[in-house]
Amino acid sequence: MALSGIQIYKLLPASSKNPEVKKHANCKECGFPTCLAFAMKLAQKQAELAQCPYVEEESKAQLEASAAPPIRLITLSADGRKLEVGNETVMFRHEKTFFHPPGLFVRVKDTQPDAAEVAKAVAGYAVEYVGMDLTLDGIAVEADGGDFAATVAAVKAASSLPLILLTEDPAAAEAGLKAAAGVRVLLWAATPDNWQAMAGLAKQYNAALAVRPAETDLNALAGLAEQVKNAGVEDIVLDPACRDFRTSLQTFTQLRRLALKHGERRVGYPILAFAGNDPLLAGQHIAKYGGFIILDSFSPATVYPLLVLRANIFTDPQKPIQVQPGVYEINNPKPSDPLMVTTNFSITYFSVANELESSGLPGWLLVADAEGMSVLTAWAAGKFDAERIAKAVNNNGLAEKLAHKRLIIPGHVAVLMGELEEELPGWEINVGPREAVDLPNYLKMQWG
Numbered sequence: 493m494a495l496s497g498i499q500i501y502k503l504l505p506a507s508s509k510n511p512e513v514k515k516h517a518n519c520k521e522c523g524f525p526t527c528l529a530f531a532m533k534l535a536q537k538q539a540e541l542a543q544c545p546y547v548e549e550e551s552k553a554q555l556e557a558s559a560a561p562p563i564r565l566i567t568l569s570a571d572g573r574k575l576e577v578g579n580e581t582v583m584f585r586h587e588k589t590f591f592h593p594p595g596l597f598v599r600v601k602d603t604q605p606d607a608a609e610v611a612k613a614v615a616g617y618a619v620e621y622v623g624m625d626l627t628l629d630g631i632a633v634e635a636d637g638g639d640f641a642a643t644v645a646a647v648k649a650a651s652s653l654p655l656i657l658l659t660e661d662p663a664a665a666e667a668g669l670k671a672a673a674g675v676r677v678l679l680w681a682a683t684p685d686n687w688q689a690m691a692g693l694a695k696q697y698n699a700a701l702a703v704r705p706a707e708t709d710l711n712a713l714a715g716l717a718e719q720v721k722n723a724g725v726e727d728i729v730l731d732p733a734c735r736d737f738r739t740s741l742q743t744f745t746q747l748r749r750l751a752l753k754h755g756e757r758r759v760g761y762p763i764l765a766f767a768g769n770d771p772l773l774a775g776q777h778i779a780k781y782g783g784f785i786i787l788d789s790f791s792p793a794t795v796y797p798l799l800v801l802r803a804n805i806f807t808d809p810q811k812p813i814q815v816q817p818g819v820y821e822i823n824n825p826k827p828s829d830p831l832m833v834t835t836n837f838s839i840t841y842f843s844v845a846n847e848l849e850s851s852g853l854p855g856w857l858l859v860a861d862a863e864g865m866s867v868l869t870a871w872a873a874g875k876f877d878a879e880r881i882a883k884a885v886n887n888n889g890l891a892e893k894l895a896h897k898r899l900i901i902p903g904h905v906a907v908l909m910g911e912l913e914e915e916l917p918g919w920e921i922n923v924g925p926r927e928a929v930d931l932p933n934y935l936k937m938q939w940g
């Protein structure tokens with residue numbers, strides 16, 4: 493159970509009865525002005541216990557127990573690929589960050605002749621987005637009256653992805669688990685009728701187990717999860733048995749709130765969501781607390797926006813996505829080709845690089861370290877000024893590498909032109925366009 497700030501304070505050195513510990517009270521070594529301030533930040537999960545070196549062992553044990561993740565981390569794996577879901581600590585991304593993106597799975601049935609081909613296509617799908625490779629996470633294989641074990645084996649061989657096994661029949665579940673040997677799977681579902689048998693299988697085959705009540709009922713769900721836990725299964729996933737927009741949003745939000753705000757350990761697990769063939773519902777589940785999301789079919793046109801949505805929600809809002817500063821060669825440039833400079837905010841970099849690449853024009857793109865900010869933001873913050881740009885030019889040896897001394901700066905920072913001419917004697921500073929999309933035309937017109 494999470495402790496309040498005052499409860500935490502009572503376990504810190506300022507409240508200690510041991511004079512050797514108490515003498516450190518309010519010493520500021522944790523980075524906060526008082527023990528009370530540190531306690532408040534710990535309660536809000538905006539500080540780490542390790543920041544205070546003077547917490548007594550007994551207090552540390554209590555504080556660590558209370559700091560245990562309110563939503564358990566569940567790991568699925570297959571053939572070197574690992575999917576981790578859970579360990580979330582906040583309701584809203586801007587409060588801190590979301591840590592583990594939900595796994596996106598595609599469902600195939602054991603009556604589906606092309607199940608293995610679909611699995612192969614899912615495994616092979618990857619798109620690059622601002623320097624990240626976005627991929628799907630696994631296959632959900634459903635027992636639908638066909639040869640379940642054979643389908644699981646074929647899907648496993650074709651995809652090498654984590655699996656979810658969908659069946660309420662313990663006999664089919666065991667056959668599927670045997671066929672999935674070597675893969676850490678999620679088994680769905682333990683219900684009020686079969687939970688003992690399913691819990692036994694989950695333990696025996698080291699699988700995570702999804703629990704599903706007869707209908708959407710949080711008390712029944714929490715009770716079932718507790719029964720399964722008491723039977724020895726630690727890795728539990730919740731299926732609250734809702735499939736529509738409104739009930740899913742309400743129920744998933746309630747579950748998250750119960751786990752995070754009320755310390756309700758019985759529902760402190762990731763949620764399994766079924767999106768059917770509705771990408772909008774899948775999008776809702778990505779944004780609002782789905783942990784494992786099953787799509788009923790695979791289509792690149794559907795999954796691409798979902799993967800991009802997920803990538804955007806599950807990046808740390810406090811850390812801009814950056815690319816490595818340095819010199820990037822676009823379209824095999826020669827020493828006589830133009831040199832442009834921009835910042836290392838990845839969306840800025842990819843906007844410029846993509847425009848250049850698709851134009852076919854060769855050029856050198858100097859990426860200055862602007863702490864991951866875009867051009868105007870970095871300029872306003874003093875992170876993209878004449879001194880930094882000149883340093884980047886000199887540190888990368890561009891005067892020696894190129895057959896000219898002309899540098900194109902973004903139009904948004906035209907104001908830097910004079911200062912740059914002073915910082916880079918002998919260089920000609922050209923003001924380029926404000927928008928990356930105008931760069932190819934600018935180069936064609938101005939560079940010669």
Ligand code: SF4
Nearest residue numbers: 518519520522527544
């Ligand atoms: S490090 Fe912080 S919490 Fe620890 S004793 Fe000093 S002020 Fe208090």
